[in-house]
Amino acid sequence: MARQRPYQKPLGTFCACVLLLCCTAHGQDNGARKVVKKAPVSYPTILKSKGIGGVVKLRVFVKPDGTVRDTELVGGNPILAESAQKSVMQWKFSAGSAETVMEISVVFDPHESGT
Secondary structure (H helix, E strand, O other): OOOOOOOOOOOOOOOOOOOOOOOEEEEOOOOOOOOOEEOOOOOHHHHHOOOOOOOEEEEEEEEEOOOOEEEEEEEHHHHHHHHOOOOOOOOEEEOOOOOOOEEEEEEEOOOOOOO
């Protein structure tokens, strides 16, 4: 018997695999940079159909103009990491005075609709 989860709300067209941000600034800026534009994450169809999900943690290097210079895998499912990195490389952050290093978590939930 399937259990309903009353705390889950459908996200509709939000994003293919729910992007959850846990941003911590480690650069010279005192506050976390705001995400101005997110690119949708491509959830590998075969993994989603088999119920494989997880959290990918990335270290993101944001240039002063807000574009992403690079990402590094910090932890999480390596099979999902490539999809997370491709998406985050297209993100745009608010401008800052110097390069900022942030840690971001991308959540892949096979039970979320929206793909």
